[in-house]
Amino acid sequence: MSSLLDWVSAPRVSLCFRYLFGPALGNNFKEAAMERMMAIWGHRVFWIVIPARDKLIWEGMFGLAIPVRAKSIREGVFRLAIPVRDTSECRDLHSVVASGVCSGKRKKGFGKGRRMSHSDMEEEEAPDVICELENVQGLVDALTAVRWKRHQDAVLELSEHGIVLIVEESSCLQAKVYLKRELFVRYDYKSRGRPRFGVSLGHFVDCLNAFSLPGQSSVIQIQYPGPDMQLLLKSVDSLDASICAEIRTRIPDTTAWNYNFEPAGATPLTFTVKSAALKEAIEDLEWPGSSIQIILEPDPPSVTLRAEGHGDLQIDFMYYVNSELLVAFQCDHRTSFKYKYKFLRATTSNMPSSVIKENRGSKLSIGRGGMLKVQHLVSIAKPLHTHVDAIGYQQPGRIAHIEFFVKPEETED
C-alpha cells in the first residue's frame, strides 16, 4: 500500500488533476483547488476532481468511494476519493474520467460514509444565500467606500448573520463592510458552513450600479452560488423589465490575514471625530508628502495628526476646545504611531457623500502594536422619497458598518 501511496506523489497527482480539469478552467482555479485538497487530505487518498457540472460514472469501476461533503461541492468541485489498490487502477482513472457524462446541472453530494445512489444525485441543491435589498444605491455607496483603486479583489463571507466583504492591500491595509441580515428585506441562508468566495470589487460595484438607476427604486436579489458558482444579481420588482448580472467568482486565497485588533491596554485608545472633518484633515495632510503621525495626548485631551516632509503640517483636535468636532475621546497615556499616507487616505478617500452629509462621526481606535481601526457608518435606508422616511422614521438596523485596519509604519512608545 505504501508503495502505491508513494506512486500517488505530488507531481503525478498534479498531472492527473490537470488532465481531469481539462482546458476549460483557468490554471489558477485548478491549482487552487488542488492545493486545497492536498492540504486537507495529503497524499493518503487519490482524488478525482471534476468540474461541478459533470457527473462521474464510477460505480462498478472501484469497490469503494469516500463520499463527498456537501460543503465541498458548494465550493465548486466534486471530490471523489478512491483508495488505490494497485497502479493499474490508477492508470484506469483516465478512462473513468473519459466516461464522465455531463448531466447539465449541479447535483447534491452524498453524506459521509454513505454510498452514492442515483436518487441522491438527482436532488437539487438550494443556493447558500438568496437575499433581497431595497436600496441598491446604499450598497453601492458602502462598497465604493472601500474601493481605493480600480482593480481590487474582494472576498465575500456569507453567514446566517449577514454578508461581510473584505478587501486587503499590501498586507498593511484591510477594509471590511458588514452587511447585517437586517439590512435586507429577505435573507434566506441555507448553508451549514460559512461560504467564502472572491470577486472583483470593481465588477461587483459596476454591476450593482446598473441596478440603481435614478428615479427608480428597485429591489435587487442577490444569490450565491449560481449553476457555475457565479454571484447572481437580478431586479425582481417588474415582470416586463428586468436587469440581471452574473459575476464569476474565484476561490479566495487561504492565507490568514493578520489584522487581529486587540486593545492596547485597560483603557481603550479611541476618539470619534466628525466624518467630514476627518476627511478634510487627511486630504490637507497630503502636501508634506510623508507618513502621518497620529498622537493622542490625555492632558489636555487632544488628537494631533502630523506630517513632516517638504514642509510641516500639524492638525490638532482639542477635545475641550472643539467638542463638536472631536465628539468622543478616551486615552490614558500619550500614544503616537506613524501610518503611511496612502493607506490613511484610503480610509476616507471614497467616503460616500451620505456619510459626509449626515456627518455622524467616524471612530478611530488604536490597538496593540499601533493597529489603527477606522469605523464609518453608512445608511442603507430606503431612498428619501419613500413613505417611511417621509414621516421621519428610519429603521435603526439599516446601517452598514465599514471598518478599516491600518498597520503602523513603525512603533514608537
Added chain:
Amino acid sequence: MKFKAFVTDNGVNLLEKRFLPVLEKTGKSCHLYLTRDHALFLHNLLNGDGVHSVAQFRKEALFHDYRISSNNDDRIAFALDLSLLLRALRSAVAIASEYSASSSTATRLEIKLVKKLSPNSTQSMPFLTLETRGYKSAVIQDIPISKPLSRAQVTELQNALDSAQDLPPTLVQVPDSNQLLNLVDRMKQVGDVVNVFISKHGDLSVQVSTTLISLGAEFRRLVVIGEQTNAPSEDQNVSAQTRSSRSISRGDGQSVQVSVKHFAKSLQCHLARPDSAFYGIGPQGSCLTVIFQFFIPGTRETDKSISLHCRLPVLDSGSG
C-alpha cells in the same frame, strides 16, 4: 449654386434646443444636404464607420422664403462642423432676444451660402452665414464649411440615403429611452460590445458579457410594429438567455452585436425629445436600426415633416 432662407422661430427652437445638441453628440461634423423640399443632416453616410444618422426636415419645418438653385437638380451638400453651427445659432438667439427686448420690430434670422475671402488667403472660401437683422443693425456670423460636394458625391450621398431607408421587418418600441440610456451608460464600464436581441413577440434584451461578468436587461411585451407573433407559453418562466436562444432557434428572434458606445449614442437621440423610439434589426442582421417618431404637438399623429433615424454598424451578425 445659391441657397438662402429665413429660419422660422420653430426652426430655431428645433435646431438649437433639440436637434443640433443631439447630432453634435453623434459626431462633431456632418453633411448638410439641401434639396428643393428638404434639409438633411447626415452622419457617416459616405464612410462605413460609426453610427449612420439621418435627420430630415421638410423645408417648412425650419425655414420660410426658402430658395435653392444649383445645376445639379437644385441639390447642394457640404460638410460642416456642428458645434460651430450650434454656437452661431445660440448667439443669434441671444442677439435676437436682446433686439426684441429693446424694440418692437421682429428680428429675422437669415441663413445663406456665401463665398468670401478669408483673412490671410487669396482664395475665396465657402461659408454658411447666419445674419440676424434688427431694426438698426445686423450681426453676421460666418461658419466655414467644406467645398460643396461634386455631382458624383451628391449622387453617392443620395444613393446611400436611399439604401438607408430599408426598414427592419420587426420593430419594438423602447418604453423609456432615458432609463435604457442610464443602464447602457453603466454597461460601458463593463464591456465594449453589447448583444442586442429583438423578437417578434416584443422582447428586447441587451447584454454585455466578458469572461468574468455578464450584465443584461430584458424588456418584454413591448409594442411591435411589422412582423409579430405571440410568445409561446412555455417560454414564460425561463431565464432571459434561454428565452432568447429558444426564440432565435425558432426563427422569431434575432440578435446582433454592436458597440456599446454606438448604442449609447443612438439612445442619446432621445434628448431631441421624440415621442417614441423603435429598435429593429435589419434584414440578415445587417445593422441595428433605431427610428424616432415625432408627433404633431398636442396630437397623437406622426409629424411627417421631421424624421430621425440611426443605423448602428454590426460587429458580428450574431445568430438568426
